[in-house]
Amino acid sequence: MATSWVNSAERIGADLHLELTGPGGRRAALIRALREAVRSGRLAPGTRLPPYRSLAADLGVARNTVADAYAELVAEGWLTARQGSGTRVAERAEPLRPAARVPRKAPPRARGPRHDLTQGTPDASSFPRTAWLASYRRALQQAPNEVFGPGDPAGRIELREALTEYLARARGVRAEPGRIVICSGFAHALRLLFGGGVLRGPLAVEAYGLGFHREVLAAAGVRTVPLPLDEHGARVDRLGRERAVLLTPAHQFPTGGPLHAARRAAVIDWARARGGLVLEDDYDGEFRYDRKPVGAVQGLDPERVIHIGSVSKSLSPAVRLGWMVLPERYVDAVLAVKGDREAWASVLDQLSLADFVVSGTYDRHVRRMRQRYRGRRDRLVAALAEHAPHIEATGIAAGLHAVLRLPPGTETSAVKAAAWQGIALDGLAAFRHPDTDMTAGDGLVVGYATPSEHAYGRALEALCRALPPP
Template sequence: MADLHIQINREEGGIAGQIASKLRDSIRGGRLAPGTRLPATRDLALDLQVSRGVVVEAYEQLVAEGFLVSRVGVGTQVTPKNTAGATRRPKAAAPVRARPVRRAPSAPYYGYRPTSPDLGHFPRERWLAAVRHVLTTMPSDALDYGDPGGVSELREELAGYLRRVRAADVRPENLVIVGGVAQGLSLVLHVLSQDRPLRLAVEDPTSHRQVPLLRRAGAHLVPVPVDEEGLDVRRLSGDTVLVTPAHQYPTGVVLSPSRRAALMEWAYAGDRVILEDDYDAEFRFDRDPVGCLQGLAPDRVILSGSVSKALAPGLRLGWVAAPADLAEAIRRARGELDLGSPVIEQYALAHFLRTGGYDRHLRRMRREYRRRRDALVTALAEELPKVQVRGIEAGLHAYLELPEGWDEQEVVRIALSLGVSAEPVGPMRTSPGPPAVVVGFARLPTYKAAEAVRGLKVRMSGQIID
């Protein structure tokens, strides 16, 4: 059993987070080898002179992230090599080339979606202060053609933020600044599909808006079912896979620890790449956000993220974190396509991150969105108890499984007429499933939730079976 030698700073607070961070660093650095058995939570709590619950929380966080495994009768240990991709560093996957594909009709792209944040809460004054600071301090040369990979100051701040908040294993040189996750995925697929056709496994159901983008980027899509634990890794095929482990869209499922471990094993066994869309990672309501997959296997996982949900989609600011060789290829592709992102916004975001404005805004919005989610869930439980609400641990939307016989399109039509954003799930599936809709609550004030649900109940009264 390992002697952990963990030192904590009681003045900083967040003791569980400190313990998890120290253990995570020890595993990544090799001081805690795969298979190492950790002390029992009670023993470690006595050593550190903290409550046992704090240690349990730290262990559970790392189990959820895939760094640890816990079994009855065995205890808690560092994930063994045969299930943890973080312990292996094979060469990067070979690039591949696109082939002609039949294009699906484009889905509508514009307007308010169930995934949209409340833009009325955009931190205008703080963002304006950041822009003013940038315009008065940045050198004139910064306005010239710059690095297509992004402003170095932003990449430095983002690397620190992703390490601290998302448990990512990333350095500034591995980051490329892009115009949102959509462009990031397009660039990645463009790079991966250079030499041979790319078969991309995607979650089923998945966002119908994303499908045309992925196909246009050169990928042949292979749907893989999603269940209550997330992507069914046993059904995987193809060269690579695109996953949303933090909060799957539309189902809202969080990828389970066992599925995370299986996904890492799949990637390493076949020398494959995982594309991770860090969708909705900022807004976890029931616990601290689970760390990203990229932190487990930075040589196997390409991480994409953006500020679209945290701040505003219209900023068109995102990032891709990739292994060094792929990051350089993505950076070159960005330079060949459009020369990079607007620099003033990049400097402003860097300042916003550095001064703590981004963290403060997220804390504020996390509290507000949780209140709105709770109001919607409570109203549904009281007025429409036969509607099953899922996927509410995180994010800005709820997944509603409808009673048998209900029409998705009719529910969506009524919801929209009541001022509630909704989408049918049927068009997002390739396999049959129960009727369901996605409902956004980020723009639904708490005082309107009950009124909207009552309105839906009245309008759907002909289909309700008490």
């Protein structure tokens, strides 16, 4: 490796540190070093470069090596060579400026509050790294060569077969591989269905839901119409002329109850009578604690329901894998939107997930996490019983979050008090559809899955300190 401070060439005006490292011999290394110096601005446009001879002497390389390197960079446009004025840095060789940082909506977690009780994220410290790696390794070892070519937009057949069996067994979904289309999560499914023009609005949605999904729909030009909620879930009897309805039947998001059996039947009746469609967001259907399993609404009528799930709660939102189980008549249209080849969901990750499911690891992981989250839910309830018995926790039979019911008019100050305690969380109002006239009352939505195991106790103590007094 030749390293040199080039200073014999007074015309450069300043020392130029060039390091001749890396593959391909000295000529290639010099080209890289000079290109980098121009790109980074260390060699400003117009700067005259040292003559071959002096640079060659400084670097301890042959004169021809320097001549070749200059010629190459002239050909690439980084340098210019003119008779009588030597070799100079090209005027248009703009140095690379650091990208201006785009302000983020939310501050990155690491610099955020001390206790993260926002809903939405599973315990990141519990990601099954070793088991996932084992699945990935097996998948890679067994993959035929064609896996490394363009992917099938429907998704790998191995994954669709694994999901067919799993969803039938665990969620009561009536699927078959030909009706499953793999995507990168629930939000992506919405983008494909509505942004791609497979479905059109107006779309009925629950009066309380994830604002981000409403934004995705609005961006696709879809008008959403809020359906009020009561203790039995969405008031599907209020459905009117909408073409479709988006529901969270297993665990209403965020208020937490299951859709009542009579309403499940009623929404299917509505879809049959009106030619409507039900979009089922089964975001945390696996996490149920006290009550009997609530199967998917899709099982009632696979031709009237699009069942959508992802691994965002069960594994991690970083994996970016989800699935749609479609009525037969929508399969081709969705595939047409996806295009000729898979552009979103990594085929290797799909094969890993297929192995993860087929090997039983997914079931084991879900069981383990269910126990862990149930334990956290119990600790939350116990902490409230001890320190704030006047506050009721609702929506606790399932899922990864609970709603702490507050006296009317206290939600905003409770969210602020929580922030003072270093806690990040949302009030119910953050999820309310702007056009609804119903209110679900005052409440704090407490995501109890997010903190790591060792941090959870302190997060609960801080939460109890933030709650309004009786």
